[in-house]
Amino acid sequence: MPNYICTTCGVQYANIDSPPERCPICEDARQYVNWKGQEWTTLEQLRTEHSNIIKPIEPNLTGIGTQPSFAIGQRALLVQAPQGNVLWDCISLIDNDTFEAVVAKGGIAAIAISHPHFYAAMVEWSRAFDDAPIYLHAADRGWVMRPDSAIVFWEGETHQLSEDITLIRCGGHFAGGTVLHWASGADGHGALLTGDIIQVIPDRRYVSFMYSYPNLIPMSPEAVNGIIQAVEPFSYDRIHGGWWEYRVLEDAKASITRSVARYIGAITGEWFPTTAP
Ligand SMILES: [Zn+2]
Ligand SMILES: [Zn+2]
Numbered sequence: 012m013p014n015y016i017c018t019t020c021g022v023q024y025a026n027i028d029s030p031p032e033r034c035p036i037c038e039d040a041r042q043y044v045n046w047k048g049q050e051w052t053t054l055e056q057l058r059t060e061h062s063n064i065i066k067p068i069e070p071n072l073t074g075i076g077t078q079p080s081f082a083i084g085q086r087a088l089l090v091q092a093p094q095g096n097v098l099w100d101c102i103s104l105i106d107n108d109t110f111e112a113v114v115a116k117g118g119i120a121a122i123a124i125s126h127p128h129f130y131a132a133m134v135e136w137s138r139a140f141d142d143a144p145i146y147l148h149a150a151d152r153g154w155v156m157r158p159d160s161a162i163v164f165w166e167g168e169t170h171q172l173s174e175d176i177t178l179i180r181c182g183g184h185f186a187g188g189t190v191l192h193w194a195s196g197a198d199g200h201g202a203l204l205t206g207d208i209i210q211v212i213p214d215r216r217y218v219s220f221m222y223s224y225p226n227l228i229p230m231s232p233e234a235v236n237g238i239i240q241a242v243e244p245f246s247y248d249r250i251h252g253g254w255w256e257y258r259v260l261e262d263a264k265a266s267i268t269r270s271v272a273r274y275i276g277a278i279t280g281e282w283f284p285t286t287a288p
Contacts, residue, residue, distance in 0.1 A: 013053035014157060016132065019045045021082030021103040023132040025157040036127055036154060041223040054135060063109045068251065072196065073116060076255060077104045085129055085253040088204055089113060090193055094173040095120025099191050099204045100253060101131040110139055119143050123178055125206030126185040127154035137161040148180055148187025181208050181238040183220055183230055192245045200248035209238060211252030215259055217270045218250065232275045239271045
């Protein structure tokens, strides 16, 4: 029997007898319900219509994304680390080709996810890799639609997964909104893997922050300051966002500082460019 997957957010549900009536993640103000009405698919169906692209991003970091794009369209990241690989964020599709490609890179020892929009088919990924633990922040516990014994709810402000990898609770977009600090990323200068908790934008010298991206609901100055304070103690030079090519390639710490100043200036009316060229 299949577990149903929402076609708009890509999250897989516990239900197997019949599709759920509603998707609370899509009904939330941060998402939206399919214009044609709530629709569901299954992993089996996805495998017939989609495949995954697996691409190196930088040394020891590999992107895994679905084509054609499905649901929110994020790609996951595999961090290859001596103490065990970590899958950062998740996607709905896992198939044999993906499994074999990930095994060839050392498999998955743990999964960590930034927030509920990217929970995707996390339990399927865990099961494929020997019930790898799935680290989610406890503040978002209520958004888990397929509970499983592999899920580890961590609490507090940081959680060290290994010598090299620390989960940092930023809040903001979700109460448990998490980013991953990878100390040996960016040639040892450190990298942040941020999903959309810190959103890389088309001007890749900057990042931004929203309570809802599709519905364009901004965040308060307090919430944005909370994010910058959470990452302040960590060294990093690069940010990998939630989508292909959405990366701040250098000087990332300064980019967060100037982005927060611009964002707070804009929502408080203190900053606005007024001059024509
Ligand atoms: Zn949904
Ligand atoms: Zn999101």
